[in-house]
Amino acid sequence: MAWDFDSDRAIYIQIVERLKFMIISGAYKKGDKVSPVRDLSKEAGVNPNTMQKALGELERIGLMQTSRTSGRYITDDEEIIKRTKEEFAEEKISLFIKDMNRLGYDKKDILNLLTDFKMEEKDE
Amino acid sequence: MAWDFDSDRAIYIQIVERLKFMIISGAYKKGDKVSPVRDLSKEAGVNPNTMQKALGELERIGLMQTSRTSGRYITDDEEIIKRTKEEFAEEKISLFIKDMNRLGYDKKDILNLLTDFKMEEKDE
Amino acid sequence: MAWDFDSDRAIYIQIVERLKFMIISGAYKKGDKVSPVRDLSKEAGVNPNTMQKALGELERIGLMQTSRTSGRYITDDEEIIKRTKEEFAEEKISLFIKDMNRLGYDKKDILNLLTDFKMEEKDE
Amino acid sequence: MAWDFDSDRAIYIQIVERLKFMIISGAYKKGDKVSPVRDLSKEAGVNPNTMQKALGELERIGLMQTSRTSGRYITDDEEIIKRTKEEFAEEKISLFIKDMNRLGYDKKDILNLLTDFKMEEKDE
DNA sequence: GTGGTCTAGACCACT
DNA sequence: GTGGTCTAGACCACC
Numbered sequence: 001m002a003w004d005f006d007s008d009r010a011i012y013i014q015i016v017e018r019l020k021f022m023i024i025s026g027a028y029k030k031g032d033k034v035s036p037v038r039d040l041s042k043e044a045g046v047n048p049n050t051m052q053k054a055l056g057e058l059e060r061i062g063l064m065q066t067s068r069t070s071g072r073y074i075t076d077d078e079e080i081i082k083r084t085k086e087e088f089a090e091e092k093i094s095l096f097i098k099d100m101n102r103l104g105y106d107k108k109d110i111l112n113l114l115t116d117f118k119m120e121e122k123d124e
Numbered sequence: 125m126a127w128d129f130d131s132d133r134a135i136y137i138q139i140v141e142r143l144k145f146m147i148i149s150g151a152y153k154k155g156d157k158v159s160p161v162r163d164l165s166k167e168a169g170v171n172p173n174t175m176q177k178a179l180g181e182l183e184r185i186g187l188m189q190t191s192r193t194s195g196r197y198i199t200d201d202e203e204i205i206k207r208t209k210e211e212f213a214e215e216k217i218s219l220f221i222k223d224m225n226r227l228g229y230d231k232k233d234i235l236n237l238l239t240d241f242k243m244e245e246k247d248e
Numbered sequence: 249m250a251w252d253f254d255s256d257r258a259i260y261i262q263i264v265e266r267l268k269f270m271i272i273s274g275a276y277k278k279g280d281k282v283s284p285v286r287d288l289s290k291e292a293g294v295n296p297n298t299m300q301k302a303l304g305e306l307e308r309i310g311l312m313q314t315s316r317t318s319g320r321y322i323t324d325d326e327e328i329i330k331r332t333k334e335e336f337a338e339e340k341i342s343l344f345i346k347d348m349n350r351l352g353y354d355k356k357d358i359l360n361l362l363t364d365f366k367m368e369e370k371d372e
Numbered sequence: 373m374a375w376d377f378d379s380d381r382a383i384y385i386q387i388v389e390r391l392k393f394m395i396i397s398g399a400y401k402k403g404d405k406v407s408p409v410r411d412l413s414k415e416a417g418v419n420p421n422t423m424q425k426a427l428g429e430l431e432r433i434g435l436m437q438t439s440r441t442s443g444r445y446i447t448d449d450e451e452i453i454k455r456t457k458e459e460f461a462e463e464k465i466s467l468f469i470k471d472m473n474r475l476g477y478d479k480k481d482i483l484n485l486l487t488d489f490k491m492e493e494k495d496e
Numbered sequence: 497g498t499g500g501t502c503t504a505g506a507c508c509a510c511t
Numbered sequence: 512g513t514g515g516t517c518t519a520g521a522c523c524a525c526c
Contacts, residue, residue, distance in 0.1 A: 011502075012501080025226045025228070036514080049516095060308075066515095069509090069513055085228075089224065089227055096216065100213065103209060107238075111235065259516080273476070284497080284498065285500095293375060297519090298517060314500095316500080317499080317525050318499095337475055338489075340471055344464065344468045348464065351457060359483065362479075
């Protein structure tokens with residue numbers, strides 16, 4: 001059995017995921033300026049290099065663009081954001097279904113549970 | 125923004141969740157004997173105290189029972205297991221929906237996505 | 249006019265290009281074991297992190313594969329190597345033609361020059 | 373393996389090649405006056421001595437002429453320019469072919485690739 | 497011993 | 512002040 005506690009999920013990966021979520025969820029809008037590496041790293045309490053690595057990854061994915069002199073920006077390519085969001089959702093769904101399956105719920109059960117599920121109005 | 129990386133998300137909590145999942149998913153059956161704390165802790169690579177704390181929590185919940193003389197057992201109270209499972213599922217659903225909401229999918233969207241989602245044939 | 253002397257082409261980029269060329273030219277064969285990061289970095293006289301970055305890039309491109317415990321290997325996916333090689337050649341050709349154009353040779357001239365060019369038998 | 377990164381590929385050589393290219397490509401015409409060393413060096417961001425060395429080399433080659441009183445000029449000897457251009461092209465071709473050979477393309481392959489290569493319409 | 501990650505701190509180019 | 516790169520040196524997980 002795999003007993004690896006997620007304590008060791010690389011920090012820069014966690015940063016990537018967090019920022020990715022903020023972008024695809026719209027917390028950061030396309031074209032928004034991103035704070036300087038140094039500020040972000042200080043804010044997050046990590047080394048600038050670590051933050052740099054995370055941002056580099058986001059740029060590689062296409063969610064950010066860099067202008068050497070004027071800073072970083074959220075991509076203005078809506079298509080990429082949309083696609084990333086759909087991939088993310090698909091993965092969430094997949095994991096969710098896998099978990100539910102392991103609990104013994106089949107697809108029909110899941111649909112029923114979801115249909116009956118009352119949406120909370122207040123959201124934390 | 126909260127930048128606490130889950131490096132320190134209490135390990136015992138992670139153990140509790142893992143074992144809870146194994147019980148409600150049927151990997152551990154009702155009445156099964158649970159391995160000694162020392163074995164479990166070694167297997168998981170954690171301090172025995174940590175494992176002890178996790179098992180204590182499971183006992184508190186009612187999923188395990190301790191007989192001072194013959195060790196620890198999974199509860200044989202099916203009702204508790206069933207109820208825990210339902211709560212667990214409900215929470216999974218709730219979290220899932222919250223995530224999807226934050227991505228901009230409403231309940232109808234989610235149902236559509238799930239309906240269209242093609243189940244994987246191979247499982248784990 | 250751009251007077252940037254290539255003195256500042258990032259070292260890790262130069263390493264990437266060099267290794268890429270060795271792979272697509274067949275100096276490194278598919279599946280070959282790559283020396284450990286530390287050895288390579290010492291050999292090249294750079295910091296291990298710099299070499300790591302270069303190798304990471306090559307892995308990202310798909311020319312190398314990493315096995316956490318047993319080291320790095322040249323990819324065994326011939327298709328990727330072939331494709332990379334073709335892209336590389338295409339770029340070389342493009343640059344070559346652009347240079348020749350600027351010298352005043354058009355495509356026909358270039359073909360004539362190449363046809364007349366006597367291959368050297370001894371190579372350096 | 374030779375791991376010398378071109379960080380120190382003599383800058384004056386790079387300048388020589390650049391200026392040589394500008395002359396043989398016609399960006400500088402025969403007989404044109406050359407800007408003063410001090411201006412050129414400032415423009416290129418190099419030490420005047422470095423620029424001086426480069427210009428001296430170009431003079432040695434015969435592409436520039438110095439009149440002690442009125443400054444430096446591009447040679448008005450078309451023959452030299454033409455010859456230099458042909459040598460330059462020959463070298464480009466030679467290097468190009470050597471690279472392609474190392475990639476595994478023989479002369480026939482190269483001619484095919486070039487024939488198929490579609491010229492870009494826009495040229496800087 | 498392997499790769500991977502992280503920190504601290506520095507320097508560079510560009511503007 | 513911006514991002515980018517590099518070094519030195521450390522620690523971790525895995526086998």
